[in-house]
Amino acid sequence: MEILAYGVQADERPLLEQAFTGRHELRCLSVFLNRDTAPLAAGYPGVSSSVNDVLDAGTLTLLAAGGTKLIAQRSTGFNNIDLEAAAELGLTVARVSYYSPYAVAEHAWALALAVNRRLTRAALRCREFDFRLDGLLGRDVHGMTVGVIGTGKIGECFARIAHGFSTELLGWDIAENPACRELGMTYTELPDLLARADLISLHVPLLPATHHLIDAAALARMKDDAILVNSSRGGLVDTAALVETLRAGRLSGVGLDVYEEETGVFFYDRSVEGISDDTLARLVTFPHVLVTSHQAYFTRTAVGQIIDATARNIEDFSAGRTNENTLVPRT
Structure with missing residues (x-):
């Protein structure tokens, strides 16, 4: 599955690429996801977002129009995502419910x-x-x-x-x-x-x-x-x-x-x-x-667990499964 990952930090990128090798096609962007950058995801069935991306109704509408079906957030928090709009647009949303x-x-x-x-x-x-x-x-x-x-x-x-x-x-x-x-x-x-x-x-x-x-x-x-x-x-x-x-x-x-x-x-x-x-x-x-700039989670152990859970969320979506991380199920 082709995934476009937004808001990828420099130290996070090699860990993401290593974890996704042989599992999913991955493109990493340092820019954050919002209404201005959402068109970059056109043609990508899956998008991986970070905690400071803005996934409001406008952003989600643009993603859905471009063919995106899955939002795989790389964090526990999801208050930046309009879940109601995602459900109305038929977007599946998953997060990482646990890390160190x-x-x-x-x-x-x-x-x-x-x-x-x-x-x-x-x-x-x-x-x-x-x-x-x-x-x-x-x-x-x-x-x-x-x-x-x-x-x-x-x-x-x-x-x-x-x-x-x-x-x-x-x-x-x-x-x-x-x-x-x-x-x-x-x-x-x-x-x-x-x-x-x-x-x-x-x-x-x-x-x-x-x-x-x-x-x-x-x-x-x-x-x-x-x-x-x-x-x-x-x-x-x-x-x-x-x-x-x-x-x-x-x-x-x-x-x-x-x-x-x-x-x-x-x-x-x-x-x-x-x-x-x-x-x-x-x-x-x-x-x-x-x-400090929202770095409490930023250890090799925690980031590795977040990335592994994100990859599993994508695999489960591809197989038509839900798991404990699913916020908006596939329709």
């Missing part, structure tokens, strides 16, 4: 530790041979109260690492995870978790019910010296409210791997022309804020 949760949990902890110990500021100073310790005072993670919002596979991995630091664990989710209970986690209501936790990490999907879960009211409940980490979905945090909270001198550290308006910014080089997003521009100026 350790990749994301470990990156979340990397963010937490970096902002807590002011590693970005320290590294920049040392490059200029400034070895002062002014402004670099951190805290022991040992003994902290850590709040885990969302205790699925990734949240559980994050909690296991927290347990290794000998922290007090608080959890919030619609369903309790027995494995987290065994770690000593106490499940509580969200307002209580926000008020008690020294470190809060987000691991819930982006749904209408979780959009801006961390809004101005939630931020106001947090301790003045709390640390907030988001490696899940940008829309969980009201970024404008977060900026105002930081401007008020609250929160001792923020680590973000995602941003609610990241499409068209993350995965691009904007170092020459800059960005027009005033909120993001303001956010990155705070010395105790660390932003």
Whole structure:
């Protein structure tokens, strides 16, 4: 089956090509899928999309008109795809329902530790041979109260690492995870978790019910010296409210791997022309804020699993089968 893959990163491309050799004909593009680039897929029965592609009704209409039958997304999240429009157009949609949760949990902890110990500021100073310790005072993670919002596979991995630091664990989710209970986690209501936790990490999907879960009211409940980490979905945090909270001198550290308006910014080089997003521009100026460009999943292990699952999704579609990754079945 001929597949056109959009939004392929340089480090991802050889892994994709190796996995697809002898299985499917593959063409990789670094450009992202949207209404402007959808016509490139004309004649390709299958398209593989990335998490920051824009698969709205307009894009999907163009793909269907060009003969595309399958959208194989290389991510767990699929909020960028209009599933209702896909179904109406007769497009099959599949995602990757599982890949290494350790990749994301470990990156979340990397963010937490970096902002807590002011590693970005320290590294920049040392490059200029400034070895002062002014402004670099951190805290022991040992003994902290850590709040885990969302205790699925990734949240559980994050909690296991927290347990290794000998922290007090608080959890919030619609369903309790027995494995987290065994770690000593106490499940509580969200307002209580926000008020008690020294470190809060987000691991819930982006749904209408979780959009801006961390809004101005939630931020106001947090301790003045709390640390907030988001490696899940940008829309969980009201970024404008977060900026105002930081401007008020609250929160001792923020680590973000995602941003609610990241499409068209993350995965691009904007170092020459800059960005027009005033909120993001303001956010990155705070010395105790660390932003990375949606790379928590980006390990060799996780990317390999994503690619293998994508190839299997394509093979199952070709054989007329559905699997646990199918979002919109073949009609």
